[in-house]
Each structure stands twice: as C-alpha cells, then as structure tokens.
Amino acid sequence: MAESNKPEDFVKHEYEAGFVTDIESDTFEPGLNEDVIKRLSQIKGEPEWMLEWRLEAYRQFQEMTEPNWQKVNFEPVDLQSISYYSAPKKDSDKPQSLDEVDPELLRTYEKLGIPLHEQKALAGVAGAGTPAESEAESTGGGGAYSNVAVDAVFDSVSVVTTFKEKLAEAGVIFCSISEALQEHPELVKQYLGSVVPRGDNYFASLNSAVFSDGSFVYVPKGVKCPMELSTYFRINAENTGQFERTLIIADEGASVSYLEGCTAPQRDENQLHAAVVELVALDDAEIKYSTVQNWYPGDENGNGGIFNFVTKRGMARGKNSKISWTQVETGSAVTWKYPSCVLKGDNSVGEFYSVALTNNYQQADTGTKMIHLGKNTRSTIIAKGISAGHSDQSYRGLVKFQPTAEGARNFTQCDSLLIGDKCGAHTFPYIENKNSSATVEHEATTSKVSDEQMLFCRQRGIDPEQAVSMIVNGFCKEVFKELPMEFAVEAGKLLEVSLEGSVG
Amino acid sequence: MTLAHKTPLTPLDDAFTPEGGKQLPAPLKSLRDIRSKAITGMALPNRRTENWKYSSRYLKLDPELAPQTQGTGDADYRSVEGVYRLVIRNGVVDLDSSNLPSASGVDIRRFVDLDDVAAQSVAKKLDTTLDHGTTQLAALNTARLEDGVLIRLSADTSVDKPVYIQYVTDAGASGSNYPRVMVEAGQGSKMTLVEEYISNGDQPVLVDSVSELLLDDSANITYIRLCMDPANVRHIGATGVKVGANAKLDSHCIGFGGDLRRHDLQVRLEGQGGYARLNGIALTQDRQHYDNHTAIDHVVPNCDSDENYRCLAADRSHAIFNGRIHIHPDAQQSHADMNNKNLLLSTNAEIDTKPELEIYADDVTCAHGATVGQLDEGSLFYLTSRGIDRDTAATMLSMAFVHELVGQVPLEDIREAVNTRLTDFIEASFRRAAE
Numbered sequence: 001m002a003e004s005n006k007p008e009d010f011v012k013h014e015y016e017a018g019f020v021t022d023i024e025s026d027t028f029e030p031g032l033n034e035d036v037i038k039r040l041s042q043i044k045g046e047p048e049w050m051l052e053w054r055l056e057a058y059r060q061f062q063e064m065t066e067p068n069w070q071k072v073n074f075e076p077v078d079l080q081s082i083s084y085y086s087a088p089k090k091d092s093d094k095p096q097s098l099d100e101v102d103p104e105l106l107r108t109y110e111k112l113g114i115p116l117h118e119q120k121a122l123a124g125v126a127g128a129g130t131p132a133e134s135e136a137e138s139t140g141g142g143g144a145y146s147n148v149a150v151d152a153v154f155d156s157v158s159v160v161t162t163f164k165e166k167l168a169e170a171g172v173i174f175c176s177i178s179e180a181l182q183e184h185p186e187l188v189k190q191y192l193g194s195v196v197p198r199g200d201n202y203f204a205s206l207n208s209a210v211f212s213d214g215s216f217v218y219v220p221k222g223v224k225c226p227m228e229l230s231t232y233f234r235i236n237a238e239n240t241g242q243f244e245r246t247l248i249i250a251d252e253g254a255s256v257s258y259l260e261g262c263t264a265p266q267r268d269e270n271q272l273h274a275a276v277v278e279l280v281a282l283d284d285a286e287i288k289y290s291t292v293q294n295w296y297p298g299d300e301n302g303n304g305g306i307f308n309f310v311t312k313r314g315m316a317r318g319k320n321s322k323i324s325w326t327q328v329e330t331g332s333a334v335t336w337k338y339p340s341c342v343l344k345g346d347n348s349v350g351e352f353y354s355v356a357l358t359n360n361y362q363q364a365d366t367g368t369k370m371i372h373l374g375k376n377t378r379s380t381i382i383a384k385g386i387s388a389g390h391s392d393q394s395y396r397g398l399v400k401f402q403p404t405a406e407g408a409r410n411f412t413q414c415d416s417l418l419i420g421d422k423c424g425a426h427t428f429p430y431i432e433n434k435n436s437s438a439t440v441e442h443e444a445t446t447s448k449v450s451d452e453q454m455l456f457c458r459q460r461g462i463d464p465e466q467a468v469s470m471i472v473n474g475f476c477k478e479v480f481k482e483l484p485m486e487f488a489v490e491a492g493k494l495l496e497v498s499l500e501g502s503v504g
Numbered sequence: 505m506t507l508a509h510k511t512p513l514t515p516l517d518d519a520f521t522p523e524g525g526k527q528l529p530a531p532l533k534s535l536r537d538i539r540s541k542a543i544t545g546m547a548l549p550n551r552r553t554e555n556w557k558y559s560s561r562y563l564k565l566d567p568e569l570a571p572q573t574q575g576t577g578d579a580d581y582r583s584v585e586g587v588y589r590l591v592i593r594n595g596v597v598d599l600d601s602s603n604l605p606s607a608s609g610v611d612i613r614r615f616v617d618l619d620d621v622a623a624q625s626v627a628k629k630l631d632t633t634l635d636h637g638t639t640q641l642a643a644l645n646t647a648r649l650e651d652g653v654l655i656r657l658s659a660d661t662s663v664d665k666p667v668y669i670q671y672v673t674d675a676g677a678s679g680s681n682y683p684r685v686m687v688e689a690g691q692g693s694k695m696t697l698v699e700e701y702i703s704n705g706d707q708p709v710l711v712d713s714v715s716e717l718l719l720d721d722s723a724n725i726t727y728i729r730l731c732m733d734p735a736n737v738r739h740i741g742a743t744g745v746k747v748g749a750n751a752k753l754d755s756h757c758i759g760f761g762g763d764l765r766r767h768d769l770q771v772r773l774e775g776q777g778g779y780a781r782l783n784g785i786a787l788t789q790d791r792q793h794y795d796n797h798t799a800i801d802h803v804v805p806n807c808d809s810d811e812n813y814r815c816l817a818a819d820r821s822h823a824i825f826n827g828r829i830h831i832h833p834d835a836q837q838s839h840a841d842m843n844n845k846n847l848l849l850s851t852n853a854e855i856d857t858k859p860e861l862e863i864y865a866d867d868v869t870c871a872h873g874a875t876v877g878q879l880d881e882g883s884l885f886y887l888t889s890r891g892i893d894r895d896t897a898a899t900m901l902s903m904a905f906v907h908e909l910v911g912q913v914p915l916e917d918i919r920e921a922v923n924t925r926l927t928d929f930i931e932a933s934f935r936r937a938a939e
Contacts, residue, residue, distance in 0.1 A: 069554065276934040403851065418866035421834065427861040432558075436848035442859065442874040448866040 027086040027240065032079050034058060037209055042122075044178050044212075047185055057198035057208030064202045070392045071426060072363040074334045075270050076487040077307060079241075084210045086240040116459040147456075149178060151215045151231045163293035164228065170226050172256075173218040177245055180216035185216055191249055195278040195315045195342070204311040207243045211276065214244035219254035219285075228484050233262035239270040248278070252318065257288040257484060262295055262331070268304045270333060273481035275310045283318030283345065288326070290483050291339075292491055295331035301388070302361025305333025312339035316348035317378075324351040325368065326482045328491040333362060338396065340369035343377035343408075350379040357472075357495060358423070367397035367428075370406035372438065384476050387423035394426040401438040402463050408438040416446045417475050419468070465473040469495065521766035526616040529623030532649065535630060535889040539647040546598050546640075557639045558856045559795040562764040569710045570708035571679040578675040582594045583704055583728070586917065587668035590653065594674055595681025595711070597651050599800035609661030609693075615652040615684070626654055626686060633716045633719040633744025639911075642742040645682045645714040651828075652684030657723075665727075666696035666915060671711065673737060678707035689751075696726040698918065703733040708763070709882075713741045713805045719751040721775055726914055731759035731767065732925055735792055738764035749775025756913050758922055760929060761792025761821055770799045784813035787926065788821035788853070789933040797823040802831045802838040802868075811842040814906050818933040819852035825857045829872070833864040842872035847879065847905055849898075850937060895934040902930045 002041050019187055028036060037058055041051040066076060138205035150163075151174065167174045173184060180188050198208045215231040233244060248254055262273075273295060279287045289312075298305025308331075314323035324341040340352030352368040370379040379399070387393045395414045427444045457467035473480070480488045528536065548563060549556035556563065573594040580806060590612065591601040597614045604612050615933045618626060624856045652742060654668065669681055689695060701711065719725055731739055747753050785795040800809045815823040829840045846855045859872040879901050887897035903910075906926060914917040 061530070264538065278776045416861075418863065421836070421866045424862070424864045426863060427872070428858065429860075429874070430856070430858050431874060432854070432856045433846070433848060433877060434852075436851045436853060436878045438848075439877045440875060442872075444859070444861060444870075444872050446861060446863050446868060447872040448868075 007322065019349075028083045030081050030083045032084060032210070036084050040210060042211065042243070043085070044181070045080035046178075046181055049189065050181060051240070051354045052472070053193070053198070054209050057205050060199040060203070061205035061209055064199075064205060066202050067240045070336050070365040071392070071428075072365050073335060074270070074307065074363070075149050077270070079206070082241045082272060084241060084243070084396075085212055097292075115313045120146070139147045151229075167226070171223050172225050173228055173469055175216055175217065177211075177214045179245060180247075184216075184218065187249065188216065188247065191247055191278070191280055193278075195280060196218045196311050198277050200382075201311060203309040204276050206352070207245060207276045208272050211243045211245035215248075215274070216246070217248040217256060217258065219250045219256045221251045222253040223251075223253070225256040228257050228259060230259045230261070233260065241274065243273075246275070246277040248287055248289070249280045249337040250282065250287050250321075252282045253284045254282075257290070259290040259292070259484060261292045270298075270305055270306045270307050273332075277310070277312040277339075279323055281314065281316050281318060281321035281323055281348075283490045284320045285318060286322040287314060288322075288324045289329040292330070292494065293327065293329045293331050293335070294494060297331045297362050298333040298360065300389075301334070302359045305362070306331065308332035308335045308337065310337040312337060313342065314340065314350070315342045316345050318345040318348070319374075320347050321349045322349040322351070324353075324482070326353040326479065326480070327355070328494065329354070329356040329366060330365060330494050332364070335362075335364040335366055338367050338369055340371070341379060342371045342404075343371045343379065345377075346374040347376045348374055348375070351482075352381045352383070353482040354383045354391045355386070355476045355479045355491070355495075356384070356393060357386045358388070360389040360391060362389075362391040364391075364394070365394045365396055367395045369398040370400070370410055371398075372408040372410070374404070375406040375408070379410045381410070381412040381414070382478050383388060384479055385416040385425055386419065386472060386475070387416065387425045388419040390422045392424040392426075395429060395444075396428045398430040399433070399440055399442070400430075400432045401435045401440070403434045405435050406437050408435065410440040412440070412442040414444045415475070416444075417472065418446065418448045422439045479491070506737055526651075527824065528616060528651070529618050529620055531620065531627035532615055532618075532630075533623040535627045535647040536646060539631075539649075543643055543647050549640055552818050553640075555797060555826070558822070559764075559766055559793065564764075565710065566708065568678060569680045569708060573673060573679040573681040573709060574656075576674040576676045576926065582670070582700075583775055584668055584917075587666045587698070588663070590669045591672060592653070592669060593672045593685045594677055595650070595683050597653050605663060605665070605667070607661075607664070609658040610663055610879055611654075611656040611658075612667075613654050613656075615649075615654065618654065620673065622654075622729075629688070629718060630686065630716065631928075633718070633746050634742055634768070634770055635799070636715070636863070636880045637829060638797070639742045640771070641740045642711055642714045642744075642768070645684060645712050645742070648682045648712075649684060652683065652686065653696075654686050654688070656688045657690050657695060659720075659858040660692040661690065662694040663696070666698050668700065670700045671699065671701045671703075671713065673703035673705060673709050673711065673733070675703075675705040676707060680710035680712060683711065683713040685713075687715070687717045689717065689725055691718045691720045692722045692723045693720070696728070696915065698728040698730070700730040700917075701733045701737065701739065702852040703737045706734070708735050708736055708738065710738045710740070715741075715743045717743070717745040717753070719745065719747045719753060720733070720855060721748040721750055723748065723751045725753055727753065727755040728913065728915070728918060729755070729759075729767070730918075730922070731756040731757070731765065733762075735762040736788070737762060740766045742762070742768040743770070745769075745771045745780070747771060747773050747775065747778040749777065749782055750777040751795075752778070753780040754914065755780070755782045756909075757782075758913075758926075759784075759786045759794055759796075761786070761788030761794040762791075763793065763822070765792070765794040766797070767795070768797045771809070772801045772803055773809065774803050775802050776806045776843055778807040779808045780802075781812040782809070782813070783924070785906050785909055786813070786815045786823050786825075787818075787929055788816070788823045789818040789929070789936075790821060791819070792821045792931045793823075796825075797826045799828040800840065802829070802835040804832075805834065805836045805838065807835070808839045809841070812909060813844045813845065814909060815844075815855060816847045816849060816902055816930070818849040818930075819937065820850070821854040822854045822856075824855070826860070827858070827872070828862065829870060830862040831865050831868050831870065835865050835875065836867040838865065838868040838870070840870045841869070844872075844874040844935070845905070846874075846876040847902065848876060849879070849902065849933065857872055895931065895938055898934050899927065899931045
C-alpha cells in the first residue's frame with residue numbers, strides 16, 4: 001500500500017469475470033447481409049413473419065447512419081467484421097436440464113458466482129416439484145438467490161431457464177425469446193417493436209434485424225410474479241457481437257421484478273453489445289427492471305472492452321401502471337444507454353435509479369427519458385455518477401411533458417462524484433414542458449471525496465481503501481435501496497471490486 | 505453548420521454601401537472577407553443543430569430581411585437621464601446624436617475612424633470571445649461588418665456615468681443590420697454598460713448584434729442588456745466576455761419575446777480570482793419566442809460564477825434556456841452555481857430548459873437547479889379572497905417571481921423602468937388571456 005492518502009490512489013479496477021470459457025461453439029462467419037439474417041432466422045426455426053420483420057428492420061437500418069451526438073469517442077465499429085451468431089455446440093438441440101449442459105459452461109457460471117449450480121433449488125430445471133425445489137420454497141427467500149429464476153444467455157443463445165415449471169403454475173411465462181416465438185408467437189407478434197419500433201435508432205434497428213436471443217416474460221392478469229426473474233448474459237466467443245432482445249409484458253394488475261447481469265472475457269479488441277429491451281405495463285401493472293452491468297471495461301490503458309449501445313424503453317400503457325428502472329453500471333468501455341419511460345396511462349409512474357461508475361478510460365453517456373403523456377403521471381430520476389481515473393461520464397436525460405399531461409410531475413436529481421483530477425463528469429438534462437399544470441424540478445451537484453471525509457475515516461482506523469469504498473457506497477445508497485435485496489449486496493461488492501487496489 | 509438558404513441573402517458586396525463613404529480599415533476588411541468566405545454556402549442551423557434545436561423553427565431569414573436596414577429619418581430616441589449616450593441607428597454608429605464622455609482615459613471610436621495600427625489590434629481581438637461553433641450567426645455579423653464601436657478604458661479609469669448604447673431601428677425601416685461593439689477595459693477600470701434595443705416600427709427587421717467585452721485584470725464591468733422592443737424586430741445577439749484575474753462581470757439581461765429572439769452570452773473566466781454574475785429574465789406572450797443560451801468557461805483555478813435566469817411564458821409562446829458551465833482540466837477550486845426557474849402561465853405555452861455541466865476537475869463545487877412550474881393556486885386564492893382580482897393577483901405573483909432579479913439591477917432608474925415595463929407586459933398578457 002502506498003503512503004499516499006489521496007482517494008484516487010485507492011481506485012483500481014480488477015475485472016474478475018475476464019476469463020474465457022473454452023467450449024466448442026457454432027459461430028457464423030463475420031459479416032452482415034440479408035443472407036445472414038435469413039440463416040439466423042432459419043436456425044431458430046422462426047415463423048415467416050418474423051423473418052420479414054427482421055428484413056424490414058435491416059432495410060431501415062441500411063438507410064441510417066451511426067449517431068455521433070453522444071459525448072463519447074471511439075473507433076467506429078466495423079459491422080462487417082463481427083459474427084452475428086455464436087452458440088455453444090451441443091449434440092442435442094437444447095439442454096432440457098442442467099445435466100445436459102456442458103460442464104465447462106456450468107463451471108463458467110460457477111466462477112461468475114451465478115447460482116445456477118450451487119443452489120440445490122436449481123435442480124428444478126429438470127422437473128417441477130423436486131425435493132430440492134420444495135426446499136427452496138421453504139427457505140422463503142432467506143438465502144441469497146434462493147428465490148430467483150434465471151435465464152442464462154451465452155453468446156447468442158439462451159442456455160437454460162430455471163424454475164420454468166414453477167412459474168408456469170402461476171401462469172407466468174418466462175423463457176427465451178426464441179422459445180416464445182415457437183410457443184407464444186401471438187404474444188410476441190403483438191408486442192415486439194411496440195415500444196421500440198424497428199426504425200427507432202441505428203443500433204435498435206440493427207438489433208431488430210439480427211437479435212439472436214433474449215428473455216421473454218409475460219405475467220397474466222392479476223398475477224404477482226412469485227419470484228424475482230433474472231437473465232444472465234455472457235459474451236464468450238471472439239469477434240462476435242451480442243444482440244439480445246428482451247420483452248416483458250405485465251398484463252392488467254400484474255407485477256414482476258426482473259434483473260439482468262452481464263460479463264464478458266478480457267480481450268484486446270472491442271466487442272459490440274447492442275441490445276433492445278421493451279417493457280409493456282397495462283392497467284395497474286408494475287414492472288421493476290434492474291440491471292447490474294459488468295461487461296469487460298477494457299484494461300487500465302483503455303484497450304479492449306465492450307461497446308454497450310443499448311435501447312431500453314418501457315411503456316406504461318395502462319392507468320396506474322408503473323415502470324421502474326434501476327441500474328448499476330460499472331462495466332463496458334463505452335456505454336450509451338437511456339432506459340426510458342413513456343407514461344401514457346393516466347396516473348402512471350416512471351422511475352429511474354442509476355449508479356454509473358467509470359474508471360480508467362471508460363466512457364459512459366447514460367441517463368433516461370421520461371415522456372409524460374397521461375394525466376397526473378409522475379416520474380422520479382435519481383442518477384449518481386462516479387468518475388475516476390481518466391474516465392468520462394455524462395448524464396443525459398430528457399423530461400418531456402406533452403400538452404395532455406395535466407398535473408404531471410417530475411423530480412430529478414443527478415449527482416456526480418469525481419475521484420482524481422483527470423476524469424470528467426457532465427450533465428445534460430433536457431427539460432421540455434408544454435403543460436402549465438405540470439411541474440418539474442431538477443437538481444444536480446458535483447463533488448469529490450473530500451479530504452475531510454477521508455481524514456474522518458482514517459482517524460477512526462478505517463484504511464483508505466475501505467474509506468473510499470464506504471464514502472462511495474454512501475453516495476449511492478439511494479439507488480442501492482431500490483435494488484432487490486440480494487443484488488443490492490452484489491452491487492455494493494461490485495463497486496468495491498471496481499475501486500479496489502491501489503495504483504500509487 | 506451554417507448559413508446558406510433556399511433563397512440566398514443578397515451578396516455582401518451589394519448589401520452594403522458604407523454610410524458617409526467611409527471604408528473599413530484594411531485589417532478589419534480582411535477579417536470580414538475571411539468570415540464572409542467561411543460562411544458562403546453554409547446552411548442555416550436546423551432542428552438537428554444542437555444549439556438551435558428548439559429555436560430553428562423561428563429562424564426564417566426571409567429575402568425581405570436581406571437588404572441592409574435603411575433609415576427613414578423617423579427615429580425614436582428615448583431620452584435617458586444621467587448617462588453617456590451612444591446611438592447606433594439602423595446598425596450604423598451615429599456619433600452626432602450621441603453624448604460621449606470627454607474625460608481622458610475613455611476612448612470611444614468608430615471602427616471606420618481607426619488608423620491601421622489600432623485597426624490591426626482590434627482585428628486581432630475581434631471574434632476571440634465567442635465560440636463560432638455555437639454562435640453561427642455571430643459569424644454572419646463579422647461577415648457583414650461595416651462599422652462598429654470600440655470603447656477603450658485606460659488602466660484605472662472609472663467612468664462616472666453609465667455608457668448607454670441605444671440600438672435604434674427607425675419606424676418603418678426593414679431589412680437587417682449588424683451592429684458591433686467592442687469594449688476593452690484596462691486594468692482596474694470600471695464602467696457600467698447598458699445596451700438597449702429600441703424600435704417603434706412594424707416592419708420585419710433582423711438585428712444580428714455582437715458585443716465583445718475584454719476585461720483586463722481587476723476590471724469591473726456591469727453589463728445591462730435590455731431587449732424589449734416590439735415583436736417584429738428579430739434579434740440574434742451574442743455577447744462574448746473574457747474576464748481577467750480578479751476582474752468582475754456583473755451581467756443583467758432582460759428581454760421580451762418576439763418573432764425570433766436569441767441571445768448567446770459566453771463568458772470565459774481566464775484569470776484567477778475572476779468572478780461573473782449572470783442574471784437574466786425573459787418574458788414571452790402571444791406566439792413569441794425567446795431563447796437564452798449562456799456558457800461560462802472556468803478556464804483557470806479559483807474563479808466563481810453565479811447564474812440565475814428566470815423565464816415566464818404566457819399564451820402560446822415559447823421560452824428556452826440553455827446554460828452551460830464548463831470547468832476546464834486543472835481549474836481547481838472553481839465554484840459555479842446555476843439556477844433556472846420557469847413559470848408557465850398558460851396551458852399552450854412551452855418552456856424548454858437545459859442546464860448543463862461539463863466538469864474536468866475534481867476539487868470544485870458545482871451545482872445547478874432548474875424548475876418549471878405554474879403559479880401557486882393557494883397563493884392566488886389567498887390574494888383573491890382578499891378582494892384582489894385574479895389578473896392583478898397573478899401579476900403580483902409573477903412579479904414576485906422575478907422580483908429578486910429585478911432588485912439586483914444596479915441602477916435605480918433602470919431598475920424602476922424595468923419593473924414598470926415587466927409589470928405592464930405581464931398584466932397585458934393576463935388581461936388578454938382573460939378576454
């Protein structure tokens with residue numbers, strides 16, 4: 001440990017999920033064209049309309065140019081040099097249970113601390129009502145992760161979805177989107193693209209054309225989803241892009257809490273991740289979507305790392321519906337995402353809680369959009385940004401009140417914490433108000449880990465590294481308390497890992 | 505970015521026949537030629553131009569605006585007591601109608617009267633305070649430069665009365681004009697500069713004005729900008745300020761909406777201990793527009809800035825505020841505070857605001873706050889229940905909303921005049937809404 005007492009000296013990123021899993025996989029040759037899309041669609045055995053939908057998206061995509069308004073700098077991605085499909089090779093089509101899953105893959109998840117295997121409850125994959133599963137029920141969520149259903153997506157395919165049967169009992173559909181296309185095509189057809197249209201933006205169009213897999217959730221009328229749902233994404237193969245698509249529908253009076261996590265190996269080149277997430281909440285429904293994003297951020301000199309260009313949008317379509325986004329962003333070389341809420345139903349509520357941490361040469365341009373259409377719609381934005389090293393971070397948000405948004409309200413708070421004098425923290429909030437009965441409040445502050453705070457902790461015998469971590473955790477508290485319990489702990493740890501170690 | 509147009513504006517050569525036959529000194533002429541070339545063929549800012557996102561739809565430079573404003577001899581010189589008056593009429597400096605300070609240490613001169621050496625020095629400094637990437641139409645001003653005023657204060661000069669610049673557009677005049685002012689405030693000098701735009705015509709007029717203020721160390725400039733003329737006058741104004749060490753800028757910009765109203769205020773704090781206060785009020789009614797864009801650059805450590813802008817939008821009008829604070833790398837110990845509050849007085853009005861922070865140093869305190877709301881029903885009820893009619897009550901509350909800022913305008917006469925004009929403006933809009 002260095003003698004130095006400066007907070008920035010206690011900030012170092014050690015990426016713990018950077019290993020590569022050596023398993024055989026089927027991977028497309030790099031390149032993007034209509035044939036690739038056709039082949040992809042064919043492999044997935046998709047219905048004809050789906051292929052048409054993809055091709056139309058591709059046509060629209062070809063008309064577009066890559067956006068450049070974000071405050072990030074990176075080498076443009078050569079879309080022809082990446083492969084649009086990579087799947088772990090298997091003898092059978094898809095594993096029906098964990099027993100059929102390549103043990104190498106399972107070890108991957110184990111390394112990641114994803115509780116696919118260690119939790120006895122997960123034996124339930126093979127069939128409902130196993131003793132193990134009953135045990136999980138009896139613990140009543142006491143142990144970490146014991147009551148979470150997981151859909152694991154490895155490169156381009158969903159490998160396994162746990163707890164499916166138990167969820168089915170409650171009427172909840174939780175499966176990969178490829179499966180949903182086979183089994184519930186009517187639902188997919190009805191909602192896919194209804195929130196993020198095919199031509200929405202450059203990367204969303206690309207995703208619409210080539211999305212490989214992702215999660216699908218449908219919670220029927222009046223059902224409160226009995227457990228947390230979770231998807232785990234991992235990019236493994238080289239030269240691939242990951243394009244997943246998530247669609248979550250909460251029917252009238254339904255509620256669901258969903259969490260996604262993600263990691264990728266340490267590589268010198270940049271890999272593209274362009275996902276689309278669509279949420280639809282009907283009358284009185286509630287969707288809570290949490291993200292713990294830990295893609296590989298590149299090394300300390302800014303080499304490699306994931307480009308994370310994601311379009312996430314929720315439509316609070318029904319009356320009294322609610323959509324809540326919580327995100328903890330610690331990974332990716334370049335992040336560019338704005339989880340948004342379109343508050344269409346009267347009295348609907350939108351929330352956005354975010355912690356974004358950038359270190360070394362990471363760049364993040366992230367924020368949210370709250371579009372108020374319905375009467376008495378309310379939204380809250382709490383965004384906390386922490387920049388360290390040479391990183392650059394921007395909060396970019398839009399709060400918009402249309403003339404129809406009588407009595408609508410928004411509160412926004414975005415705070416930045418700078419650690420070191422080589423980083424940047426920026427705020428670009430757009431506020432557009434077209435309704436005189438709507439009220440919007442915006443606040444932002446910028447501060448640093450002060451010498452006083454450090455001294456206070458040091459005096460009490462807390463070592464500097466822990467002190468920084470404590471101060472940062474305190475700074476993020478408002479957001480962490482919105483995460484599901486188990487993940488709040490994980491998020492807290494993740495921040496510690498990201499800030500751990502000393503440079504000087 | 506730029507400035508071409510479906511119907512191109514009249515070429516520069518045709519548009520100007522300098523008044524009194526005086527030609528610009530060569531160094532300024534060559535600067536004009538450079539700008540002129542630079543904007544040739546450029547497109548006007550549009551919806552996709554970030555800094556014109558909300559205002560480009562008002563930016564209609566009709567061909568009738570192209571010719572230079574011609575005088576009709578029918579000007580409205582509002583008399584103002586206790587000031588040095590400088591008249592810029594239809595974009596042309598009118599020294600005959602002016603009343604300039606005679607004290608030594610204050611030098612006020614037309615650009616066309618500068619000798620080559622002085623002109624060379626001015627040409628070097630012109631356009632250095634504004635970022636032309638974000639003030640595209642200030643570049644147009646330089647491209648059409650024909651004359652201008654240089655106000656130079658020697659070190660430690662303190663001007664005893666405010667210098668009051670009246671930008672007058674004759675009644676019945678039309679077309680466009682491009683006034684230009686440059687202030688060089690020497691070390692430790694002190695002055696109050698007021699700019700007022702006056703017109704009583706009803707023809708479409710475009711005023712594209714640029715004022716640049718260079719504050720040397722310890723200079724102290726109070727800047728008051730009153731843009732309250734009738735709606736037919738379209739304004740695109742830019743004020744660029746460089747603040748030296750321990751120098752102080754105290755700015756108050758007050759504006760009424762119009763067919764097109766845009767003011768860019770860019771302040772660079774370039775010496776340690778510099779301070780800038782930026783206050784602003786914008787009122788819009790009818791289908792008017794007002795767009796305030798401010799930028800404060802903390803270039804060096806230990807500078808402070810305070811910004812406070814308030815907008816009120818009535819009827820179907822549209823008010824915009826965009827404030828940017830940029831803390832450069834190593835500008836440690838900067839303190840910046842930005843506050844923007846807005847009142848929507850009608851359901852059909854629109855207010856867009858974007859308070860930005862761009863920070864590259866860690867030991868700084870920066871905060872910004874923005875609100876958009878409406879008059880408080882409870883307060884209105886309180887007043888009406890005491891026998892005050894609703895319009896009067898609403899006017900009182902609206903005035904209370906801007907009271908703090910009006911109260912900070914340093915000159916009593918101006919403060920009172922502003923207060924009266926704001927009250928009339930607000931009252932009128934409530935009365936109309938009630939009808």
